[in-house]
Amino acid sequence: MTRIKRGYIARRRRTKMRLFASSFRGAHSRLTRTITQQRIRALVSSHRDRSKKKINFRRLWITRINAVIRGGGVSYSYNRLVNNLYKKQLLLNRKILAQIAISNRSCLYTISNEIGRNPLECFKWSSRRMSSEKVE
Numbered sequence: 449m450t451r452i453k454r455g456y457i458a459r460r461r462r463t464k465m466r467l468f469a470s471s472f473r474g475a476h477s478r479l480t481r482t483i484t485q486q487r488i489r490a491l492v493s494s495h496r497d498r499s500k501k502k503i504n505f506r507r508l509w510i511t512r513i514n515a516v517i518r519g520g521g522v523s524y525s526y527n528r529l530v531n532n533l534y535k536k537q538l539l540l541n542r543k544i545l546a547q548i549a550i551s552n553r554s555c556l557y558t559i560s561n562e563i564g565r566n567p568l569e570c571f572k573w574s575s576r577r578m579s580s581e582k583v584e
Contacts, residue, residue, distance in 0.1 A: 509546035516549040520557055532563040
């Protein structure tokens with residue numbers, strides 16, 4: 449029987465895996481079976497941590513806003529600030545509010561005081577608007 453030479457496809461697949469695992473330490477970058485296991489583990493971790501990153505940044509922004517609000521010249525908490533933002537229909541998300549809180553605290557105090565001055569005002573305006581729409 450003559451010797452049959454295998455193709456290059458399996459070697460190409462293993463080379464790609466080795467390139468992926470080239471920065472791993474020890475046997476995790478040298479042995480093929482261990483490379484496949486570590487590759488699966490790394491991809492699972494990266495998928496999980498992409499959503500964790502979003503959660504952690506949101507927590508950080510909320511903490512920063514709350515710290516500035518409670519420490520400064522505003523008489524209420526983060527919870528009421530966000531509630532009043534929704535009532536007034538202002539499009540300031542937590543990331544922007546946190547940046548304002550870090551860079552310009554007086555601006556955040558001004559925003560929160562303007563919003564918190566008369567929280568029922570937006571309900572009066574919206575009910576007046578609805579009644580005028582019905583009449584027309």
